[in-house]
Amino acid sequence: MVKKKASKVKAQYKKLHNAWLDKRIPAANQISFDLKNVFILPSRSGGAILAITFAIYILGTNYASNLVLLLTYWLAALMIVAMHWSFYNFYGLKLAYTNSSEVFVGEPLKLTFKAMTQRDRWQFHVTHLKGDVTWEEINKEHALFNIDLYPQQRGEFKLDRFRIESSAPLGLFKVWSLVDFDLTVLVYPEPMPCPQYLHGTGLQGDGLGKKGQNKASADDFSELKSYQKGDSLKHVAWKQLAQGKGWLTKSFSEPYESTLCFSYGLLSHHGHEQAISQLTWLVLQMRQTNKKFALQLMNNQVLGPDKGDEFCRACLSKLASMPK
Amino acid sequence: MITPNVSQCLRWLVPAQLIVQMYQAIEHTWIILAFYLVCLCLKWNQLQSGQKAFKRLYRILGLVIALVIVAGLGQSYGYLTAVISLLAFTQSLKLLEFESYRDLFGITCVQLFLIAAGLLLHVELIHAVVLTISLLLSVIALLQVQLVKLKAKKLSIYASKLMLLSLPLALLLFFAMPRLPPLWQMPKSQNAQTGLSETMKFGDIANLSRSNKLAFRATFDNLPPEQKDLYWRVLVHDIYDGTEWRSSLTLKKKPLSAYLMSRLSWQEQGAYWDYAILAEPSYQPWMFALDIAKVSGIKAKMAADFTWYADKPINQALEYRVRSYYEAPVQQRPDNWFYQINLQLPEQGNEKTRQWAQQLKTQFTEPELLIEHVLEQFAEQAYYYTLSPPRLLDDQIDEFLFKTKQGFCAHYASSFVFVMRAAGIPARVVAGYQGGEWNPKGEYFSVYQYDAHAWAEVYLPEQGWVRFDPTAYVAPERIEQDLSSALGDEEEFLANNRFALVKYKDNWLVNEVRLGFANINYQWSKWIVNYNQNSRSDFWKDLLRFDWWKLLKWLSLAIFVFFSYLIYRGLKHSQRADINKPYQQALSILAASGVKREPGMTARELLPQLKALSDESHTVWLKICQLIDRHEYQTESSKIQRKIYSHMTKQVQELREACKNGRKD
Numbered sequence: 001m002v003k004k005k006a007s008k009v010k011a012q013y014k015k016l017h018n019a020w021l022d023k024r025i026p027a028a029n030q031i032s033f034d035l036k037n038v039f040i041l042p043s044r045s046g047g048a049i050l051a052i053t054f055a056i057y058i059l060g061t062n063y064a065s066n067l068v069l070l071l072t073y074w075l076a077a078l079m080i081v082a083m084h085w086s087f088y089n090f091y092g093l094k095l096a097y098t099n100s101s102e103v104f105v106g107e108p109l110k111l112t113f114k115a116m117t118q119r120d121r122w123q124f125h126v127t128h129l130k131g132d133v134t135w136e137e138i139n140k141e142h143a144l145f146n147i148d149l150y151p152q153q154r155g156e157f158k159l160d161r162f163r164i165e166s167s168a169p170l171g172l173f174k175v176w177s178l179v180d181f182d183l184t185v186l187v188y189p190e191p192m193p194c195p196q197y198l199h200g201t202g203l204q205g206d207g208l209g210k211k212g213q214n215k216a217s218a219d220d221f222s223e224l225k226s227y228q229k230g231d232s233l234k235h236v237a238w239k240q241l242a243q244g245k246g247w248l249t250k251s252f253s254e255p256y257e258s259t260l261c262f263s264y265g266l267l268s269h270h271g272h273e274q275a276i277s278q279l280t281w282l283v284l285q286m287r288q289t290n291k292k293f294a295l296q297l298m299n300n301q302v303l304g305p306d307k308g309d310e311f312c313r314a315c316l317s318k319l320a321s322m323p324k
Numbered sequence: 325m326i327t328p329n330v331s332q333c334l335r336w337l338v339p340a341q342l343i344v345q346m347y348q349a350i351e352h353t354w355i356i357l358a359f360y361l362v363c364l365c366l367k368w369n370q371l372q373s374g375q376k377a378f379k380r381l382y383r384i385l386g387l388v389i390a391l392v393i394v395a396g397l398g399q400s401y402g403y404l405t406a407v408i409s410l411l412a413f414t415q416s417l418k419l420l421e422f423e424s425y426r427d428l429f430g431i432t433c434v435q436l437f438l439i440a441a442g443l444l445l446h447v448e449l450i451h452a453v454v455l456t457i458s459l460l461l462s463v464i465a466l467l468q469v470q471l472v473k474l475k476a477k478k479l480s481i482y483a484s485k486l487m488l489l490s491l492p493l494a495l496l497l498f499f500a501m502p503r504l505p506p507l508w509q510m511p512k513s514q515n516a517q518t519g520l521s522e523t524m525k526f527g528d529i530a531n532l533s534r535s536n537k538l539a540f541r542a543t544f545d546n547l548p549p550e551q552k553d554l555y556w557r558v559l560v561h562d563i564y565d566g567t568e569w570r571s572s573l574t575l576k577k578k579p580l581s582a583y584l585m586s587r588l589s590w591q592e593q594g595a596y597w598d599y600a601i602l603a604e605p606s607y608q609p610w611m612f613a614l615d616i617a618k619v620s621g622i623k624a625k626m627a628a629d630f631t632w633y634a635d636k637p638i639n640q641a642l643e644y645r646v647r648s649y650y651e652a653p654v655q656q657r658p659d660n661w662f663y664q665i666n667l668q669l670p671e672q673g674n675e676k677t678r679q680w681a682q683q684l685k686t687q688f689t690e691p692e693l694l695i696e697h698v699l700e701q702f703a704e705q706a707y708y709y710t711l712s713p714p715r716l717l718d719d720q721i722d723e724f725l726f727k728t729k730q731g732f733c734a735h736y737a738s739s740f741v742f743v744m745r746a747a748g749i750p751a752r753v754v755a756g757y758q759g760g761e762w763n764p765k766g767e768y769f770s771v772y773q774y775d776a777h778a779w780a781e782v783y784l785p786e787q788g789w790v791r792f793d794p795t796a797y798v799a800p801e802r803i804e805q806d807l808s809s810a811l812g813d814e815e816e817f818l819a820n821n822r823f824a825l826v827k828y829k830d831n832w833l834v835n836e837v838r839l840g841f842a843n844i845n846y847q848w849s850k851w852i853v854n855y856n857q858n859s860r861s862d863f864w865k866d867l868l869r870f871d872w873w874k875l876l877k878w879l880s881l882a883i884f885v886f887f888s889y890l891i892y893r894g895l896k897h898s899q900r901a902d903i904n905k906p907y908q909q910a911l912s913i914l915a916a917s918g919v920k921r922e923p924g925m926t927a928r929e930l931l932p933q934l935k936a937l938s939d940e941s942h943t944v945w946l947k948i949c950q951l952i953d954r955h956e957y958q959t960e961s962s963k964i965q966r967k968i969y970s971h972m973t974k975q976v977q978e979l980r981e982a983c984k985n986g987r988k989d
Contacts, residue, residue, distance in 0.1 A: 045425075045426070045428075045429035048429050048430075048433055049429065049432065049433065049436070052433040052436055052437065053436070055437070056436060056437065056440045058507060059440055059444070060440065060444075061503070061504045061505075061506060061507060062506045062507055062508060062509075063444055063506070064503070064506060064640070065443065065444050065447075065640070066498075066852055066853050066854070066855055066856075067443040067444075067447055067452060067852065067853060068440045068443050068444055069498065069501075069503075070494065070498050070852060071436075071439065071440055071443055071459075072440075073493075073494040073495075073497035073498050073501070074459075074487075074490060074491065074494035075436065076494070076497065077490035077491070077492075077493035077494040077497065078463070078486060078487065078490045078494075080490065080493060081486055081489050081490040081493070082486065085486070122470065122471055123470065123471065123472075167470060168470045168471060169467055169470055169471060169482065169486075170463070170466045170467060170470065170486075171425075171429075171466055171469060171470050172466075
């Protein structure tokens with residue numbers, strides 16, 4: 001009971017904290033560190049040194065020793081200067097998201113960020129989930145750094161706020177910021193090899209029926225296009241010409257038998273996720289061999305037939321965002 | 325989080341620790357240093373052989389050994405030594421298990437404490453400097469862990485910068501923060517008392533004169549008195565038992581009772597000297613002042629013999645102000661007690677001297693004449709002033725006056741007082757310091773232990789207490805100059821201290837350096853070690869009287885240096901970074917020759933146009949392109965960057981020539 005309450009309070013606190021953070025450091029695809037979005041506190045070791053300095057101060061006071069007091073004042077001043085140096089290391093640094101790789105479940109997602117700075121910087125740590133990146137130094141020009149993530153699920157992957165921190169130069173202070181790059185990456189399903197379907201699965205359901213009728217008619221007439229010079233006279237729609245609708249050409253689509261078709265419906269007996277994984281593999285194979293294909297999804301919606309990178313990417317996106 | 329590179333860190337930590345360990349070893353016991361060295365060897369061995377950290381068992385074993393030693397030290401050396409050595413041992417053991425980032429901070433904490441412990445006992449500037457170096461090294465070790473890739477030189481520069489930048493703030497805090505009174509009593513270290521002691525044997529002052537330790541410094545507000553007038557009174561000895569002199573007014577008795585006060589008659593009148601005394605710790609309560617003194621600034625009392633005592637022994641350097649009415653006569657209304665004390669002699673012994681005194685008494689009716697006669701005897705007869713007189717046995721005074729005739733100031737003063745008392749004239753021995761070394765740089769007197777001196781005071785009914793110094797008749801140089809000139813060339817002065825620079829003061833350079841350092845030390849102890857609430861008001865007063873003209877000169881020099889540096893840096897910077905400038909020049913040359921550059925075109929994209937212009941300009945342009953590439957894409961050191969810049973300007977010149985030639989063709 002108490003535990004439940006505690007966790008509730010914790011959740012409430014986290015919510016408030018996040019809201020405060022969102023207000024203070026709004027999501028953006030570039031962040032420039034300044035007074036507003038950088039936090040600084042003495043680190044644990046800094047606290048220890050501070051406590052020792054105080055103890056030495058007491059010692060100096062009790063022995064009325066000016067030199068010991070001078071030492072404590074010097075240590076205090078050192079802490080103050082170190083604090084400024086620590087903050088200055090962060091101040092003015094710009095961080096921007098550049099790009100990410102195409103990613104499938106089970107593969108690392110490589111996010112690349114660019115740091116821009118007018119002067120050299122000391123080390124930084126970037127902590128995200130379990131990943132931990134250390135930057136030893138940032139040079140004047142600019143530096144790239146990668147965060148490797150391992151998304152566990154297909155679909156939209158939102159990059160949470162992550163922590164970038166530094167305790168340079170003395171380790172007495174911890175300076176950090178929690179940055180949100182407002183970044184969503186579509187994670188494609190994990191491909192699963194299924195060579196037995198490389199020659200197509202055919203189409204299923206209503207779509208097949210209609211197309212079948214079309215196939216039964218003499219020619220695979222699909223639409224009328226305006227006549228252009230060089231079009232074959234054989235295909236001119238004479239009937240429409242006679243009706244006074246002008247010169248039109250009948251265009252014919254390729255027959256479906258010659259197109260590779262992959263249907264979710266016909267694979268779904270393997271299980272929902274597995275079918276999606278198999279389709280992903282097939283799409284990748286098609287992209288590699290640059291073949292024309294059509295993809296039938298859950299509600300018998302058909303993509304294509306088409307080929308090429310763009311089409312494949314569209315197919316993968318559709319597969320990634322299929323309902324779970 | 326971070327795992328430090330242990331051996332890299334130790335490079336800085338070990339020297340830092342060695343310094344503080346050495347201080348504690350010298351101060352307390354050598355076992356501290358030995359323990360540290362053993363731990364260091366073990367750690368080194370572990371690092372060399374690449375073993376893992378020491379097992380828990382070994383660490384506990386080390387701790388147990390350390391505790392046993394500490395307990396033993398506590399038994400024989402006292403509480404404070406035990407505490408300090410415990411700290412030092414902690415440092416050694418911590419070094420042994422140094423592995424992680426957290427250990428480093430443990431080590432640093434102990435290090436800071438040990439530095440403070442060193443500063444507590446060693447207040448001289450040189451020790452402060454050495455301990456500051458130890459602090460600097462610890463700071464570098466902290467930097468090293470965080471900035472792994474930096475080289476040693478860069479790290480040292482960063483650390484020094486950090487320390488120097490924080491120094492002004494530290495000094496501001498130091499001078500402005502109020503001092504709290506001690507919160508609770510702390511154990512004091514047991515230190516040997518130095519300087520004059522409560523009793524005086526014949527050889528005591530001669531022994532003291534072998535030390536070149538500083539006793540105190542005096543800064544006069546106005547014109548300082550002459551050397552021969554500097555009789556710093558410390559103790560009055562008025563009881564003689566045949567071997568040693570001591571004080572009837574020992575400290576245990578109330579120094580200045582109302583009764584004794586009523587018998588004294590003196591007024592704060594006439595001319596006076598105002599001065600400040602900065603006394604080194606002597607661990608004894610008596611203070612240094614010229615007659616007749618009024619001390620202010622600290623809690624102190626005057627005794628009936630005009631000597632001054634602080635409330636507590638002087639355990640650390642102490643500054644106080646004195647006003648001395650040097651012309652005021654000291655009258656005292658004698659009573660029985662007075663005669664009893666000041667005519668006291670041992671019941672027997674030194675019969676020859678007593679006879680002589682009786683004889684003098686009948687010979688001279690006036691005490692002044694008697695005194696004069698005795699002093700003349702010292703001057704005329706073959707009395708000899710020496711630091712190492714022959715040993716005297718039973719009847720010391722007799723033997724000295726009539727047999728050996730060799731003695732130091734205590735011999736002369738004691739004998740003189742003995743004769744006076746035997747002749748029925750009240751007299752007493754005064755121990756103190758005479759003279760002092762004038763430091764022209766800091767304009768103050770330094771009085772060393774070798775300036776220790778003893779003289780006599782005689783009570784004359786008309787004048788009161790009058791000072792007579794028999795030594796002045798035997799060795800006038802001692803009073804007018806100093807001990808080393810009185811002793812002559814016989815190398816007696818500071819014979820055991822071969823390296824005392826003061827022995828070489830005839831060498832102009834050595835003397836200049838010595839006085840310079842002495843002055844720096846003086847300023848250090850005046851402004852830092854002894855800075856207190858009282859001197860704080862002085863500080864602001866001094867600030868008003870400050871030589872602003874001098875400051876202005878220094879300030880303008882500093883500003884000049886600063887700006888020269890800025891200009892130098894600016895030049896260097898522009899040379900390094902502005903490769904763009906010659907590039908723009910080159911572009912304008914090209915534009916003049918008709919090469920068109922669309923916005924956004926790179927240097928290399930202009931090459932075909934140049935090929936059309938002339939072969940010569942094309943080759944030059946290719947070189948320029950290479951230089952730009954090198955500048956852009958490689959982060960070279962600034963030295964190479966500057967080289968690139970100079971190459972670039974050269975190429976631009978050649979391009980100009982080439983274009984000119986091209987046009988002529």
